[in-house]
Structure formats: structure tokens, C-alpha cells
Amino acid sequence: MSTDSEAVPRDDSAHETTSPPSGDEKQTSYVIGSQEWLDCMVDRSERGNAYAHFSLGQYYFEKKDYPNALNYFNMADKKGNLQATYQLAVMHYDGLGVAEDQHKGMQYMKAVAQATKKEHYHLVPSAQFSIGQAYFQGFGINQSDEEAIQWYILAANASNQQNVGCIKAQNALGMLFSRKDSLNLQQAFHWHQKAAESGHLESMAALGQMMLSGHGCTTDKTTGIKWLKKSSIRGCMYANGLLSCEYFNSKLYSRAVENALKICDLDKEAAQTLQEQFIPHLVHRGIAISCFVLARCLQLGQGIERSEEKAKMYFDKASLFDKEITSDLHTKMTHGVM
Structure with missing residues (x-):
């Protein structure tokens, strides 16, 4: 299994070009990745700023400099930065810059999935989805469709229905309930419809096909073709x-x-x-x-x-x-x- 290691789920309200001030520091805007930004983050990291620890970790992670990323994520995690905790889960689970350890990766991911603070809500559905994937694929943990479904449903019912983890979980449930050994076409239609309405292209395709054939729903060829066209135009093979x-x-x-x-x-x-x-x-x-x-x-x-x-x-x-x-x-x- 590969977790969502391409990028940490972000809070859209977070600053992208501005580093939050620490103490009485003046807030200064820099372009992320510029030398000025890097110097600023290193300076703040050396003074114990958790946001700077995480930002540097993410900077090196995206450059595939995993040893440096691991170092900074560990520093941020110790200060309670759950974005860093999420990335540590990914790195341990997939063996990026550290020995592969699914058990430790799962511990980190569950810590994120069970977070209750409002500022962490954007992370929770993606963590729940990743845990569902682990149970579904049986990678590093005993395979269990029942556990996978429970975690997928938690993610799929997130308050923010546009969260990427939420949408992926809705699609996963649609696919799972379409399988022969867990067939429930009404549930498959329900979850594919939710994911499609949030923009998931493969769920749009699945929804269109179900409407054409009347599987899990009333046959509606006109609307079915509309969903297929909408998905196809946006590049879905x-x-x-x-x-x-x-x-x-x-x-x-x-x-x-x-x-x-x-x-x-x-x-x-x-x-x-x-x-x-x-x-x-x-x-x-x-x-x-x-x-x-x-x-x-x-x-x-x-x-x-x-x-x-x-x-x-x-x-x-x-x-x-x-x-x-x-x-x-x-x-x-x-x-x-x-």
C-alpha cells in the first residue's frame, strides 16, 4: 500500500506565503521555497517554532530529501504539530527515509485520525481514509473489510464534504459495495453519488454506468450519459x-x-x-x-x-x-x- 504521500492534507485557510510570527516577531511574507523563506524558517526552527519545523520538513519531503524531512517532522511532532505526525505516519508506513514500519506508521496515523481540535479537522478524514485503506488491503495489518468500512464511513461523513480524504473514502465505499463478495448496489450508488457530486471523476463514471443499467437506482440514461460526459471531458479514461x-x-x-x-x-x-x-x-x-x-x-x-x-x-x-x-x-x- 502507498499512503497519500504526495502532500500532507492542508487547511485551505492556512497561509501559503506567510510564516506566522513567534512571540513578538513581525509577520513577514515570503514565497515558499525562496532563499529568504528558507533562511527565515531555519532561524525560527532554531528558536523552537513548531510551524517552522513542519514547514522545513515539508520542504525537504517534497524534494525527496527524506532524512532532513524526518528530522524536522520529528521536531514538529514533539511540539504537537499533527501535520508532521501525519507525514511521519506516511514515512514509516512507506519506508521513506526510515526503515519501513507499518505498525509505527499506523500508530501515528491513528493519533491524527482521533484528533478532536478544530484546527486539525482538515487532517482527520485523510488519516481515517488511509487507515481504511490499510485494513482493506491488509498491508501491515490484518485484512478486514469490516474495519475498512468503519474507517471509510468515518472519513466519508466528515463535516467538510470537499475534504480530499472524505471524497476518496466515498469513492472507496462505492467501489467496495460494487464487489461480488460485498455487493450492495444501493449503498454503492449512494456513495458514488456523494463522491461524484464532490467531483470524483471515477465515481462520476461509475454513477453514470449505474444509471444507464439501473443498478442500485432507477434507470436514467439521459442523466447517466451526462455524468459519463462530464467525467470524460475532464480526462477520465x-x-x-x-x-x-x-x-x-x-x-x-x-x-x-x-x-x-x-x-x-x-x-x-x-x-x-x-x-x-x-x-x-x-x-x-x-x-x-x-x-x-x-x-x-x-x-x-x-x-x-x-x-x-x-x-x-x-x-x-x-x-x-x-x-x-x-x-x-x-x-x-x-x-x-x-
């Missing part, structure tokens, strides 16, 4: 694949081809880059579906000039990205459903 498939099934072949072509020529390297922004396996799944749809149109000569050679190329590419979904689509094709 999974939504693009589902939209291409829906156009094909509705015999809107030219639209299916046009939509599929937007992503069908992406290679593995490009897909790897996209995985940093989206859920990795859904990136591959979306590309595979669009490749399959394009291949089928080429095979039939619908919406594009017929070409068995190109059809085979895209069928093969679909399988390369996601064998399971490609196999499912081949089965549907064999039975005349697609």
Missing part, C-alpha cells in the same frame, strides 16, 4: 471507455468511433503518467474498452472504413491493457450482445 461502449450499443457508431479515438492511441507510458492522477486499473480498463469498441467498429465497418487488420490490432491492444474486461466484451460479442 474509464468514463471515456464506458461512453464509447454506450454509443456503440445505441448504434451511434460515428460517435463511438470519435470518442474511442480520443484515447485508443495512448501507449503504456502515457497510461503510466495518467495513473498518477486516476485509479490505475481503471485507466487501463477505460483504454481497453475504447480499443475494443473501435476494433468492433472497424470489424463491422460501422462509423469507420472496414479493416480487419486494424480491428485485430485494436483487439490485441485492448487485451494488452485489460485481459479480463476484453474477455467479457468478447463473450458479449460472441452472444450477439455487442
